[in-house]
Amino acid sequence: MLTSNGYVLDESAARLGDLEPVPPSERPDREALWLRLRRDGYLYLKGQLNAGELMDFREFYFRSLEGAGVYEPGTDPRQGIAASGDVDRAALRRGLFDVVVPGPEYQALCTAKGIADWFAWFLEDDVHLHRRKIIRHTKPGEAGIGTATQAHYDLVYLRQGSDRVLSMWIPLGDCPRQRGGLTYLEGSHRWVMAGERAGTLKKPAASITADLPGLAEQRDARWLVTDYEVGDVVVHSAHIVHAALDNVERDGTMRLSTDIRYQRLREPIDWRWQEHWNYKDGL
Template sequence: MLTSNGYVLDESETRLAELEPVPSAERRDRDALWARLRREGYLYLKGQLKTDQLLDFREFYFESLAAANVYAAGTDPRDGIAAPGDVDRAALRRGLFDRIVPGPEYQALCTAEGIADWFAWFLGDDVHLHRRKIIRHTKPGESGIGTATQAHYDLVYLREGSDRVLSMWIPLGDCPRERGGLAYLEGSHHWVMAQEREGTLKMPAASITADLPGLANERDARWLVTDYEVGDVVVHSAHIVHAALDNTDRHGTMRLSTDIRYQRLSEPIDWRWQEHWSYDDGL
């Protein structure tokens, strides 16, 4: 049973389907990739990144939060097994916002082979990585409104720059659907772009809803999900609606992921995204 923020997804064939990977024949065909991105709103790139680098960073991340009671004592931080009991929020913020987010390890990850060079090739220009980069872990068993990322599209948070900014979502470790990966609302970028042009969508920045099954019914659309493997990434447009599933992993494994944003350097850049992410930055 798949849930998001406690809402149970309708798993009928009209409401749930698989995220479609880019076929190997298209991986080096830029025109085909652009056509797919415009049509589908996302590019699911299997095995895009080196797994060892991702897993090394996963280990670094959880080690950096050892004082916060995030991972279970006596376990390998690379495994990311959730600790029982409450997290020390102050220690979590120190580890995350003082060490991890501004650190060279995170920057190296976000500019690694298969990321910065891929965007430069795909965009055919000098590229810019937004300094504000988000990294999250979710513990199994957390549910209810606010525990998983609600349905939204990225442009509502990026209105001061180009609407052609692209996001890359990177699972830092295997992320089968029960571990709480991203789900995409099929075809949603088409109506979002139309309503953006008409000026009928929510402003200022806001999520659309926590009720994923309700939104699927309202739009007569399917949520697209998959079992992500370490090394996979999804590149998506700023207009496609997406959300996270709840982590229901029975073995206590935490989901760890990061989402980063690249764009052409020559296009307008949202100045608000040029500082490191902090918990009180208001975005």
């Protein structure tokens, strides 16, 4: 059973579907990729990144949180098995915001082969990586409003820059659907773009809802899900509605993922996103 923020998704064929990967024949074809991105709002690129490097970073991430009670003592941090006790929030913040987020390891991950070079190729221009990069882990069993990323589209948080900024979501480790991967509302970029043009969508920045099944019913649309493998990424537009599933994994494995944003350097940049992510930054 798939849930998000405790809401149970309708798994009928009319409300749940599969995320469609880009076929190998289209991967080197820039024009085909742009056609697909405009049509679907996303590009699901399987095996885009080096799996070993991602797993090395997964190990680094959890080791950096040692002492915070995040992973189970005596287990390999690379596995990311959730600890059964309470998390030391102060130690977690120190490890995350003082070590991981501003560190050279995270910067190297976000500019690795298959990322910075791919965006430069795809956008046919000099590119800019937003300094505010977000990395999250979710433990199995966390449910209820606010535990999973609610339905939203990225532009509401990036209105002071280009609306052509592209996000890349990177699972840092295998992420089958029961581990709480990202899900996309099919075709939602079309009505979001129309609403943005008409000025009828909610302002200031806010998520749309935590009720994913209700939104799918309202829009007569499907949530698209898949079983992500380490090395897979999704590139999506700033207009497509997406959210996270709850982690209902039974073996204790945590989901770890990061979302980063690239755009053409010559286009307007939202300078609020040019400082390292911090839980107090208000964005």
